[in-house]
Amino acid sequence: MIFTETKLKGAYIIDLDRMKDERGFFARAFCQKEFRDHGLKAVIAQANVASNARKGTLRGMHFQYPPAAESKLVRCTRGAILDIIVDLRPESSTYLEHISIELNEDNMTALYVPERFAHGYQVLLDNTDTTYQMGEFYTPGAEGGLPYDDPWLGLRWPLPVSVISSRDQAFRPLREVEDEIERRMSPTKSAA
Numbered sequence: 001m002i003f004t005e006t007k008l009k010g011a012y013i014i015d016l017d018r019m020k021d022e023r024g025f026f027a028r029a030f031c032q033k034e035f036r037d038h039g040l041k042a043v044i045a046q047a048n049v050a051s052n053a054r055k056g057t058l059r060g061m062h063f064q065y066p067p068a069a070e071s072k073l074v075r076c077t078r079g080a081i082l083d084i085i086v087d088l089r090p091e092s093s094t095y096l097e098h099i100s101i102e103l104n105e106d107n108m109t110a111l112y113v114p115e116r117f118a119h120g121y122q123v124l125l126d127n128t129d130t131t132y133q134m135g136e137f138y139t140p141g142a143e144g145g146l147p148y149d150d151p152w153l154g155l156r157w158p159l160p161v162s163v164i165s166s167r168d169q170a171f172r173p174l175r176e177v178e179d180e181i182e183r184r185m186s187p188t189k190s191a192a
């Protein structure tokens with residue numbers, strides 16, 4: 001695997017190191033040892049699949065508060081997505097900054113999202129599937145979210161939003177929840 005750290009410390013783009021032959025290629029997609037060597041959480045509590053019928057579908061921006069904060073390894077297995085993560089670690093020099101990256105069926109790139117980040121994506125093609133490995137269990141009571149179009153975050157999505165859940169449309173804006181995020185995302189509360 002080829003690990004490239006992003007400007008958000010601890011968040012990595014992970015590309016496949018393809019060993020090619022006449023059949024195609026082989027590549028390692030996850031390795032506990034390589035993850036640990038790069039300081040990444042190597043626990044897989046869950047592996048999830050999400051399927052999206054329509055281009056423009058948007059899911060996000062999601063997180064779980066500590067001690068249920070989750071790391072995520074996100075990959076697009078069919079179609080294409082624009083993935084965005086936001087640093088919600090109050091002690092971080094890049095607090096509230098974000099990065100975006102296209103993940104698609106051709107590049108097979110994965111994005112490693114550390115704990116205490118918000119995560120979301122927009123689907124760029126009809127019939128797009130994603131898979132993601134989670135470092136912690138789904139814990140509904142610990143869930144939080146921010147609006148995908150929060151003016152304070154300034155996230156730029158490539159397409160008009162065609163489909164979005166009612167939950168994702170109801171998140172309160174950052175200016176209303178920033179105190180709660182700072183308090184509940186403080187590193188002393190993290191299980192990491």
Ligand SMILES: Cc1cn([C@H]2C[C@H](O)[C@@H](COP(=O)(O)OP(=O)(O)O[C@H]3O[C@@H](C)C(=O)[C@@H](O)[C@H]3O)O2)c(=O)[nH]c1=O
Nearest residue numbers: 046048050059060061062063072119120121138165167
């Ligand atoms: C995430 C999750 C959802 N569910 C249920 C709750 C709900 O009935 C149904 C769909 O859940 P959601 O609407 O939360 O699914 P979705 O909006 O796709 O949520 C996902 O979005 C992306 C951006 C992420 O980062 C993921 O961590 C996750 O939050 O599945 C589980 O049973 N287990 C799970 O682990």
